Amino acid sequence: MKKIVLLGSGELGKEFVIACKRMGHYIIAIDSYNDAPAQQVADEREVINMLDGDALDAIIKKHKPDIIVPEIEAIRTERFYEYEKWNIQVVPSARAANFTMNRKAIRDLAAIELGIKTAKYAYATTLEELKKAVKEIGIPCVIKPLMSSSGKGQSTIKTETDIEISWNYSQETKRGDIAEVIVEEFISFDSEITLLTVTQKKGPTLFCAPIGHRQERGDYQESWQPALVSQEHIKEAQEIAKKVTEALTGAGIWGVEFFLSAKNGVYFSELSPRPHDTGMVTLAGTQNLNEFELHARAVLGYPIPEIELLKVGASAVILAQEEMKKFTFVGVEDALNNSKTDILIFGKPTTRKYRRMGVVVVNDNIGSDVVEVKEKAMAIAKLVSLKKMD
Secondary structure, X not given: OOEEEEEOOOHHHHHHHHHHHOOOOEEEEEEOOOOOHHHHOOXXXXXXXXXXXXXXXXXXXXXXXXXXXXXXXXXXXXXXXXXXXXXXXXXXOHHHHHHHOOHHHHHHHHHHHOOOOEOOEEEEOOHHHHHHHHHHHOOOEEEEEOOOOOOOOXXXXXXXXXXXXXXXXXXXXXOOOOOOEEEEEOOOOOEEEEEEEEEOOOOOOEEOOOEEEEEEOOEEEEEEEOOOOOHHHHHHHHHHHHHHHHHHOOOEEEEEEEEEEOOOEEEEEEEEOOOOHHHHHHHHOOEOOOHHHHHHHHHHOOOXXXXXXXXXXXXXXXXXXXXXXXXXXXXXXXXXXXXXXXEEEOOOOOEOOOOEEEEEEEEEEOOOOHHHHHHHHHHHHOOOEEEEOO
């Protein structure tokens, strides 16, 4: 049995804990607030500010884990190098966590060191620097905090009047204490995909079937698998994903995001060193192992003989529409009256507008129209809502 410290305990961490518990391991789930989703299924819980390096050190010394698994960006990841010296496995590695928790490091690695094609980009740490960067990159462009997750703080600048609005939004919704943002050229693309990539302690790098997704406010709303992608683009994306993950080192699942253009090919966009929110579609039974089971096996060094696509699937999120402390879900029975459908309620204790509170997953047989499956998931998700309780 391994003792695993999970840093960040959201819905993705919850599914990872479930996968590890099924294989007999012991989990301490840590977050900045109590009763986070993963804490509800873990063996122990702790509540700390993970940007406080001393507090993080104290927790690691207290629990003496075999493995540390980061689930969020807002962590003092520079401490991970020291933890590796203590013979603790950091997932995927201290190097990978430090690079990928910060968009600047991973973008410079990809574009400068590895020569991978990305959107043109620049950085800014103040509003004035942002104005200069936007002039350099051109309008329209996209602004993202260096440290954020699930699209938080991301916006598109379409006119000069958007610049200050976008800057303020990036600072209000960023994760952590880094003010710097990345400004990216707006790529004209035909589609965007997540390529879940699995690196192993022993064995080859493996790839899941590509996942398509749609975003609003920088956050995913629906995802579907398999995305309709040419074999040429799949091969190019796999080569890039393998190159980047090998440079970062370590074992685990990576959510590697790409823009696809029929005219200009494949652009590397972003990379997360952990299960990806768009990958929740794999909970629809699309694969022989879902992304959380794959991550658990890779982290623990268990073999993964193959990843097989078994079904066509789609996911659609259930969002809160207002801030609530006491609430209930309505429409669940109506939603579950549909065949080949399931609902996952995350268990977040409070809501805010547009907070992701659950997800509907739908599958169908291989060969089914993935667009129809996606539309079915979207329609069913609309049947479920949250109601404030007195």
